[in-house]
Amino acid sequence: MVVPRELYKIVTVFSTLIAIVAVVGGFVLLDTATNRTVAAASEVNLPLAIAGVGAIALGAATYAFASRFRTGGMGSPNSDDDGDIEDG
Known part of the structure; x- marks a missing residue:
């Protein structure tokens, strides 16, 4: 999804912050x-453990979905700038 540069910066900063807090908080839980x-x-506190794993998953999902944003000039997601290099 191509968005304006200012929105891209806001989404990138806050989604990264939310993802980091969620993952670290999940590991603490x-x-x-x-x-x-x-x-x-x-003796394991099962609800707290489930909340911790859920927070880790939420942080990962937040970061993964936020990385889908692009701004003008970033190229298309399918473009291959290194067209001469073969995988193999």
Whole structure:
């Protein structure tokens, strides 16, 4: 999706920030749920662990979808600037 440069900057900055906070927060939640990985399986706080994994997935999805934005002059997503190089 081609968007104006200012919108591209805003989307890039805030989506990266949200993704980083979500992933780091998810790992903190997961670490807390498993008591720094020393808890027995029966002692794991399952709702907190699920929330942690969900936060990590949310951060990954946010970053992945935000990378779909382009601004003018970035080229098409299917263009191959290194046309002379073969994969193999």
